Amino acid sequence: MFRLLQLNATDPQTLQQELQQQLPEPVNLLIATGNVASLQALGGLERPQQFAANWIACSSCIGAASSFGVDTATDRRLTLLALTDPAGSYGVASVRQISGQISQQAADTVLAAMAMAKRSGELPGLIWCMQAPGFEEQIISGIQQVVGDQVPILGGSAADDDVSGQWCQYDGTTLGSDLLVIAVLYPTVPVSSYFSSGYSSGKFSGVVTAVSDRNIMQIDGEPALQVYxxxxxxxxxxxxxxxxxxxxxxxxxxxxxxxxxxxxFSLLSLPTNVGDDGSIRLLAELQVGDEISLMHGSKEQLVRRAAHVVQVAANNLRLRHDTAPAAALIVYCAGCMLAVRDEIHQVQQSLTSSLPGLPYLVAFTYGEQGCFADGFNRHGNLMISAVLFGHTK
Incomplete structure (x- = not known):
């Protein structure tokens, strides 16, 4: 039911040939990632629907990791998790993100994906989304207008190698830099997920008292930078x-x-820029009244954390569904990956030890979405998520 592919994506023609060799029969869903150059090869495919009824893909910082290993910056490989589940239902839909309309676009897109799966009116078991960075909270809000807060929403925001905006997404038809692509999954196998960070909170904390978009203006009534x-x-x-x-x-x-x-537990927000006015720009939204803390992380924590997240999801799968994992989708923050770049092979090896002999795919993203233990879906930074698929019962 699950198969991991790693294909040469130096150009569309080579990728086309490798797909024809590896996937002589179409699968129900292909989830793909790789660096920007490998994703761009998808834009030149001929009749991609001959390989999968549904595609969802986004670029990953530098490259992907998987049960095959870790990409380097010079690799032009596309890594794909193929799902074959004839008795299940899957649907993908996409839209170009337009500021000011994001929530409604997300609601319409998830409805279109459900219609593609021929399961309109039925809640999916899982929603997997990939999008351009910038509007993730609004996307989650729009999806939840349709499905409520009972469906796990996971995925990541597309990344490039240097935050220059070269990231891209793919929906099986269109390759773009500003797409929201949503997949709805109604699998015949159990699914478990976990969403966490590898950081610890310290003794310094305060309350957000003024914000502007993704900028914290004040903490405890003082300029945010002064307090930080x-x-x-x-x-x-x-x-x-x-x-x-x-x-x-x-x-x-x-x-x-x-x-x-x-x-x-903590939901992390990464400061990216500091303004002359004392504001702090983040990659995630905070609201007035949010209690925040200075967090602390280390290379050791980040190296260990991915395997821990997988192990928690695997334990949940066994406890709730009495089955073991068969495959995994993992999102690991690109910022964390860059911070442990010299040790990233240790991360991959720990995942292989936690998922022995199983196919798994890791994307390094500029934002992560997941469902916390309180049952609510959220967007954060420097986070790790894992979706584990069980065996057919």
Missing amino acids: NRWLLGAGLAPLQPGVVMSQSTFHPIGRQLSARDVP
Whole structure:
């Protein structure tokens, strides 16, 4: 039912030939990722529907990881997880994102995907989305207008190698840089997921008191940068200066503090820029009244965390469905991957040990979506998610 493919995507003609060799019969769903160059080869495919009734793909920072190994920056490989499930139902739909209309577009797109699956009016078992970075909270809100908060929404925001906006998405027909692509899955096998970060909260915390879009303007009534830098200094770290700060803040992001059944957890937001006005630009939205903390991470935590997330999802699969994993989809933040680039093979090896002999696919993204233990779907940064598919019962 699940098969992992790794194909040469140096050009559309080569990719076409390899797909014809590897997929002589169409599958129900293809989920694909690789670096920008490998994704661009998808745009030149002839009759992609001969290989899969449904496609969903996005570019991954530098490349992908999988049970085959880890891509390097010079690789032009496309890695695909193929699902063959004739008794299940799958549908994919897409739209070009238009600012100011995102929530309604997301609602319309998930309805179109459900119609493609011929399951209109029925809640899917899982929604997998891939999109351009920037409007993820609005996308989740729009999807939930249709399905409520009972369906796990997972996926990631497309990435490139240098945050230059070269990322791309693919829906089986169109390749674009601003697409929202949504897949609805009604599989015949059990599914389990887990969404988490590899960071710890410290003693420095406050309340957001003013925001503008994805900019924190004030914390506890003071300029946001002033408070954040005070936290950094208190932790023995160097303060930030106006400008691009993504690399400096990767191990010390802002965490929104939440809880489920009195168990605390954190949703991370990565500072990317600091303004001359003392504002902090994030890759995720915060709201006035959110309780936030200075978070702490390390290479050791980030190397270990992916396998931990998979193991929790596998335990849930066994407890709830009495089955073992058969395949996995994993999203690992690109910022985390770059921070542990020299150790990324250790991450891949730990996943292989947790999923022995099983196909799995890892995308390195500029934003992650998932369902927390409290049952709510959210968008965050520096996060890790895993979707595990069980065996047919």
